[in-house]
Amino acid sequence: MASEKNLDLMEKIVNLCKRRGFVFPSSEIYGGINGFWDYGPYGSRMKRAVENLWWHEMVEMRDNIEGLDSTIICHPRVWKASGHLDQFSDLMTDCRDCKARFRVDQMEDPTRCSNCKSPNLTEPREFNLMMKTFVGPVFDEEHTAYLRAESCQPIFVDFHSVRIATRQKLPFGIAQIGKAFRNEINPRNFTFRSREFTQMEMEFFCEGEQGMEFFEYWKEQRIKYYREKLKFADSFFRIYEHEKLAHYAKAAIDIEVKFPFGWGELEGVHHRGEWDLSQHSTFSGEDLRYMDHDTGRKIMPTVIETSVGLDRTMLAILANAYDEDTAATQKEGMEEDVRIVLHLPPLVAPIQVAVLPLSKKLNESADTLFRDLNRHFRCEQDVTGSIGKRYRRQDEIGTPFCVTYDFESDTDNAVTVRNRDTMEQTRIGVTQLRDFLEDAIAR
RNA sequence: GCGAGUGUAGCUCAGUUGGUAGAGCAUCACGUUGCCAACGUGAUUGUCGUCGGUUCGAUUCCGAUCACUCGCUCCA
Numbered sequence: 001m002a003s004e005k006n007l008d009l010m011e012k013i014v015n016l017c018k019r020r021g022f023v024f025p026s027s028e029i030y031g032g033i034n035g036f037w038d039y040g041p042y043g044s045r046m047k048r049a050v051e052n053l054w055w056h057e058m059v060e061m062r063d064n065i066e067g068l069d070s071t072i073i074c075h076p077r078v079w080k081a082s083g084h085l086d087q088f089s090d091l092m093t094d095c096r097d098c099k100a101r102f103r104v105d106q107m108e109d110p111t112r113c114s115n116c117k118s119p120n121l122t123e124p125r126e127f128n129l130m131m132k133t134f135v136g137p138v139f140d141e142e143h144t145a146y147l148r149a150e151s152c153q154p155i156f157v158d159f160h161s162v163r164i165a166t167r168q169k170l171p172f173g174i175a176q177i178g179k180a181f182r183n184e185i186n187p188r189n190f191t192f193r194s195r196e197f198t199q200m201e202m203e204f205f206c207e208g209e210q211g212m213e214f215f216e217y218w219k220e221q222r223i224k225y226y227r228e229k230l231k232f233a234d235s236f237f238r239i240y241e242h243e244k245l246a247h248y249a250k251a252a253i254d255i256e257v258k259f260p261f262g263w264g265e266l267e268g269v270h271h272r273g274e275w276d277l278s279q280h281s282t283f284s285g286e287d288l289r290y291m292d293h294d295t296g297r298k299i300m301p302t303v304i305e306t307s308v309g310l311d312r313t314m315l316a317i318l319a320n321a322y323d324e325d326t327a328a329t330q331k332e333g334m335e336e337d338v339r340i341v342l343h344l345p346p347l348v349a350p351i352q353v354a355v356l357p358l359s360k361k362l363n364e365s366a367d368t369l370f371r372d373l374n375r376h377f378r379c380e381q382d383v384t385g386s387i388g389k390r391y392r393r394q395d396e397i398g399t400p401f402c403v404t405y406d407f408e409s410d411t412d413n414a415v416t417v418r419n420r421d422t423m424e425q426t427r428i429g430v431t432q433l434r435d436f437l438e439d440a441i442a443r
Numbered sequence: 444g445c446g447a448g449u450g451u452a453g454c455u456c457a458g459u460u461g462g463u464a465g466a467g468c469a470u471c472a473c474g475u476u477g478c479c480a481a482c483g484u485g486a487u488u489g490u491c492g493u494c495g496g497u498u499c500g501a502u503u504c505c506g507a508u509c510a511c512u513c514g515c516u517c518c519a
Contacts, residue, residue: 406477
């Protein structure tokens with residue numbers, strides 16, 4: 001019963017995203033392409049805002065985190081070292097009867113299902129979640145390269161250069177926002193699992209004995225970010241503690257969110273130990289150890305990773321924000337009507353302030369106000385339709401504040417600020433407007 | 444990847460027992476109104492997901508394919 005209601009919510013979000021220009025299927029006029037999505041005008045504004053928020057919190061506000069913007073295509077040996085290439089380069093076969101999947105090289109009898117003994121197996125196929133391409137005009141094995149399956153590996157690869165360029169001492173971190181690609185077997189749930197997506201990752205390097213301490217620190221920091229910056233209620237997200245750890249990991253948690261389709265991973269905070277830098281040291285032959293000049297010791301840093309999906313963050317924010325309530329209407333025969341509203345945090349709303357002249361006769365003065373506000377906030381002006389209709393349009397895309405320019409504004413130099421969530425209006429002098437909005441948006 | 448379902452206007456959907464399509468909402472213009480999807484008049488929009496087959500004729504029947512949703516699987 002609950003799931004039925006939730007499915008509706010997912011459909012509503014998808015429809016709203018399509019209708020109002022948040023997210024479209026990629027290549028839609030060609031029938032779409034499975035696992036790829038485009039962000040439209042409002043979506044791209046919002047995505048950029050979320051990205052900027054993360055970057056601001058993780059890099060700009062901290063003096064021991066450095067930024068990086070590395071390439072999507074790296075030397076193939078990077079993925080040898082990370083284990084991504086070997087992990088899934090096996091031939092796999094599926095049993096058509098019991099649906100089990102096996103590595104062909106591990107089967108006692110490759111012609112029969114190891115589980116139900118059925119001979120009804122699919123042709124062995126190579127499975128690799130990495131997307132393959134070729135560097136240079138010759139398409140052969142020698143020129144094969146891969147699109148990165150996660151954005152963190154180049155951070156490890158560039159560790160040395162970043163440290164030298166910035167003269168950072170342990171502990172310090174390197175952060176990066178960028179695209180990653182995975183040939184997911186089954187893209188699902190709108191943008192939740194797609195084949196091209198954006199990650200926001202930070203690798204924090206410290207001495208081994210400080211690992212658990214920083215693991216706890218980053219876990220707290222990230223939870224605080226969701227609570228305070230993205231306004232997630234405690235009931236909307238939860239911490240999942242990994243019981244089974246990857247062979248290299250010392251500790252791991254996921255921050256999970258209550259998506260319309262169920263709980264899903266949004267961010268991982270992982271204690272990766274010395275694994276990544278050790279692997280790249282071994283495979284590249286470069287000594288990636290850190291020289292501690294105070295003690296004269298060379299140490300292999302331990303890594304704490306925070307890794308979050310930007311697209312999943314977008315979906316989570318939208319799911320958390322979507323609401324339908326009832327509001328008064330002047331439609332004939334109706335007193336109330338459904339109001340669709342996104343309660344987006346003002347910091348990430350695609351439009352933060354909408355400027356609405358009460359009448360088209362006031363367009364010119366409103367336009368001046370719009371141009372002024374647009375220098376400081378993400379703004380939009382709308383002059384078509386009744387004022388009520390324009391409020392509803394803004395509600396639907398989550399605009400927290402509508403500034404209405406009316407017939408008195410010219411004489412009293414004041415406007416009405418209408419609040420998205422309460423629908424209440426406040427008269428404010430134009431000279432105080434910027435301060436008022438800045439304060440309200442930052443809150 | 445397997446199984447099931449779905450695909451008609453920007454959105455939600457109706458429809459055609461085979462004769463190339465409609466509604467509501469949305470959008471746009473004009474008028475009116477002047478603070479919560481108001482009203483009136485008018486206007487725009489579809490290769491009926493795509494390709495192929497059967498047919499005099501296919502959006503409708505058949506096949507394939509693509510996409511989405513759900514269940515299983517997968518998520519290193």
